[in-house]
Amino acid sequence: xxxxxxxxxxxxxxxxLYVETSLVAGAQVELTDDHxxxxxxxxxxxxxxxxxLFNGRDGEWDAEIIDxxxxxxxxxxxxxxxxxxxENQQDLWLAFAPVKKAGxxxxxxxxxxxxxxxxxxxxxxxTQSQRVNTDRLAANAREAAEQCERLSVxxxxxxxxxxxxxxxWPKGRILFTLDETGGGAxxxxxxxxxxxxxxAFLVGPEGGFSKSELDLLRRSPFVTHITxxxxxxxAETAAVAGLTCWQALCxxxxxxxxxxxxxxxxx
Amino acid sequence: xxxxxxxxxxxxxxxxLYVETSLVAGAQVELTDDHxxxxxxxxxxxxxxxxxLFNGRDGEWDAEIIDxxxxxxxxxxxxxxxxxxxENQQDLWLAFAPVKKAGxxxxxxxxxxxxxxxxxxxxxxxTQSQRVNTDRLAANAREAAEQCERLSVxxxxxxxxxxxxxxxWPKGRILFTLDETGGGAxxxxxxxxxxxxxxAFLVGPEGGFSKSELDLLRRSPFVTHITxxxxxxxAETAAVAGLTCWQALCxxxxxxxxxxxxxxxxx
Numbered sequence: 001x002x003x004x005x006x007x008x009x010x011x012x013x014x015x016x017l018y019v020e021t022s023l024v025a026g027a028q029v030e031l032t033d034d035h036x037x038x039x040x041x042x043x044x045x046x047x048x049x050x051x052x053l054f055n056g057r058d059g060e061w062d063a064e065i066i067d068x069x070x071x072x073x074x075x076x077x078x079x080x081x082x083x084x085x086x087e088n089q090q091d092l093w094l095a096f097a098p099v100k101k102a103g104x105x106x107x108x109x110x111x112x113x114x115x116x117x118x119x120x121x122x123x124x125x126x127t128q129s130q131r132v133n134t135d136r137l138a139a140n141a142r143e144a145a146e147q148c149e150r151l152s153v154x155x156x157x158x159x160x161x162x163x164x165x166x167x168x169w170p171k172g173r174i175l176f177t178l179d180e181t182g183g184g185a186x187x188x189x190x191x192x193x194x195x196x197x198x199x200a201f202l203v204g205p206e207g208g209f210s211k212s213e214l215d216l217l218r219r220s221p222f223v224t225h226i227t228x229x230x231x232x233x234x235a236e237t238a239a240v241a242g243l244t245c246w247q248a249l250c251x252x253x254x255x256x257x258x259x260x261x262x263x264x265x266x267x
Numbered sequence: 268x269x270x271x272x273x274x275x276x277x278x279x280x281x282x283x284l285y286v287e288t289s290l291v292a293g294a295q296v297e298l299t300d301d302h303x304x305x306x307x308x309x310x311x312x313x314x315x316x317x318x319x320l321f322n323g324r325d326g327e328w329d330a331e332i333i334d335x336x337x338x339x340x341x342x343x344x345x346x347x348x349x350x351x352x353x354e355n356q357q358d359l360w361l362a363f364a365p366v367k368k369a370g371x372x373x374x375x376x377x378x379x380x381x382x383x384x385x386x387x388x389x390x391x392x393x394t395q396s397q398r399v400n401t402d403r404l405a406a407n408a409r410e411a412a413e414q415c416e417r418l419s420v421x422x423x424x425x426x427x428x429x430x431x432x433x434x435x436w437p438k439g440r441i442l443f444t445l446d447e448t449g450g451g452a453x454x455x456x457x458x459x460x461x462x463x464x465x466x467a468f469l470v471g472p473e474g475g476f477s478k479s480e481l482d483l484l485r486r487s488p489f490v491t492h493i494t495x496x497x498x499x500x501x502a503e504t505a506a507v508a509g510l511t512c513w514q515a516l517c518x519x520x521x522x523x524x525x526x527x528x529x530x531x532x533x534x
Contacts, residue, residue: 088497106373113504115496148498186521229382229520230355231415237380237507244508245515253496254453 012081013050013062015039018142018153023058027077028066036073039065051075056152059083087151090251093118093173093200094243095165097127099235104129106236107203108137112144112154114243115251118200121159126207132159162213166220173198175223176246178238180208184225187242191249199250201242203235279348280317280329282306283413285420290325294344295333303340306332318342323419326350354418357518360385360440360467361510362432364394366502371396373503374470375404379411379421381510382518385467388426393474399426429480433487440465442490443513445505447475451492454509458516466517468509470502 017038021029031039039045047065053075054060060082063075094111098104098121111119119141121132138156145153160168169175176190178201202223209217217223228241247253284305288296298306306312314332320342321327327349330342361378365371365388378386386408388399405423412420427435436442443457445468469490476484484490495508514520 109501110504110507113498113500114508115498148500150498186515188515188520227520229514229518231380231382231417233380233415234376237377240377240504240507241381241511241515244511247496248453248455248508248512251496253455253494 013052015043015045015049015051016146016149017051017053018146019053019055021055023053023055023061023077023080025077025079029053029063029075029077031073031075033071036068036071039073040068040070052081053077054151057084059086060151082151084151088252089117089152090115090247091198092116092243092246092251093120094203094239095120095122095175095200096203096235096239097122097124097205098129098132098159099206100128103234103236104137105140107239108140108156109144110236110240111243112141112150113148114240114247115150116154116243117152118157119154120157120165120200122165122202123159123161124205124213125210127205128207134158162209163216166216166223169220169222170198173200173222175200175202175220176242177202177217177223177225178204178233178242179214179225179227180204180232180238181214182227184227187226187228187245188249190224190226191245199246201239201246203239203242206235280319282310282312282316282318283416284318284320285409285413286320286322288322290320290322290328290344290347292344292346296320296330296342296344298340298342300338303335303338306340307335307337319348320344321418324351326353327418349418351418355519356384356419357382357514358465359383359510359513359518360387361470361506362387362389362442362467363470363502363506364389364391364472365396365399365426366473367395370501370503371404372407374506375407375423376411377503377507378510379408379417380415381507381514382417383421383510384419385424386421387424387432387467389432389469390426390428391472391480392477394472395474401425429476430483433483433490436487436489437465440467440489442467442469442487443509444469444484444490444492445471445500445509446481446492446494447471447499447505448481449494451494454493454495454512455516457491457493458512466513468506468513470506470509473502 017035045065047068049065051063052060053063059080062078062081064078066076067074092115094116096107108119123130134156141154141156228238284302312332314335316332318330319327320330326347329345329348331345333343334341361383363374375386390397401423408421408423495505
């Protein structure tokens with residue numbers, strides 16, 4: 001594929017990066033040190049190679065690398081590949097109690113792939129780690145967005161206690177709570193008819209919610225309890241399962257992908 | 268909780284292990300070295316503690332540790348906690364092209380949680396690792412079955428090429444192929460009406476299927492192509508998503524858990 005570098009407009013860019021800067025035709029954009037290192041040292045890109053850029057506001061752009069050094073990279077924006085409106089942003093949030101590092105990383109990555117708009121860490125009584133590195137979570141979300149071809153990156157919010165979260169819950173948003181005590185409704189019963197109004201899923205920690213937390217959840221009028229079958233799912237599996245069902249039944253999984261690029265394809 | 272060890276019959280066993288031996292009331296069972304090490308050195312269990320055992324045939328049993336040494340552990344079976352028939356084994360298979368180690372481990376673990384009966388590694392043209400350690404996969408499946416409270420462990424089969432798999436495909440089993448080229452049907456359209464006949468999902472490698480493999484799949488009358496929405500899902504996310512939809516729409520997710528134990532609960 002690299003031998004095609006000169007006739008490159010026939011195939012989509014090989015790399016895809018999220019940037020903060022505005023994207024307009026003809027602009028020259030200085031990438032961050034990290035991106036320069038990634039393109040040069042990790043991916044062995046060279047001047048003339050193309051990279052797709054998105055910033056969550058201006059769609060996705062085809063850019064050419066015009067200068068690539070050890071810790072610097074400049075690209076020139078050429079054509080817009082997709083307008084921002086090509087992404088039908090789903091009004092879906094995920095609130096979750098952080099688990100071990102690998103599990104938390106997985107939850108953020110998969111939630112991004114599954115199209116959530118907001119990722120909200122929640123501290124509960126049995127939450128294992130009370131310290132949450134939101135910078136790390138945000139970096140994971142950016143990377144997952146780059147890989148899964150989203151035009152946006154989910155917003156990673158600062159952790160809240162469950163009490164605070166429920167007390168400040170926005171009007172009109174359903175909170176589907178994945179309840180491993182088995183007392184909830186089947187997910188297809190709950191989701192199949194509800195359309196795709198503002199929604200959120202709440203996934204508890206490995207030890208589950210405490211009795212007082214369950215009482216609090218049951219008293220909250222915007223909470224709907226869901227049970228995911230007879231086996232015990234790990235927190236990260238429950239998160240993926242809940243978001244999957246929402247996208248399949250209420251979300252955008254009836255839409256066809258409008259843009260297929262071989263970022264992951266063997267060359 | 269450990270202070271309750273003597274009045275232990277009030278709460279379910281704290282540990283849960285898969286064994287090969289037959290399970291009958293009163294039998295004394297010698298656990299493997301690995302299990303003895305796990306209980307003694309890792310979990311700091313002691314004689315008198317209880318452990319739940321299952322073997323995929325005789326249901327689940329409550330056993331008491333009667334002798335625990337460095338590399339040996341003997342337990343005595345007391346009462347049956349659940350008959351084997353309590354598990355409604357789903358006739359669901361997963362065929363997948365092995366990805367990197369962490370991804371493959373995740374696929375096996377999540378497939379077990381999601382109730383698959385058979386895990387079939389498949390070698391395709393773009394499969395990254397052509398060598399598959401099925402012993403390792405089987406160990407992962409056992410561990411996941413112990414954790415998620417299944418009464419059975421999925422069968423991990425030896426790898427097959429895609430051609431061999433399709434050529435030997437059993438009559439009457441649908442093969443849902445997760446097709447990232449975007450040409451498939453929406454998963455809810457395909458699954459909502461199909462009931463729960465013998466089914467399988469096929470997940471390709473990171474690079475997708477080759478053109479000739481896609482042609483072969485399209486010519487196979489038992490294959491149904493599915494598209495999972497507009498974002499690019501990693502192989503492990505696609506596997507979890509497909510199995511989730513099947514369980515939610517055709518499988519046992521309308522059943523309530525009949526047995527809840529606090530294996531993961533903080534003490």
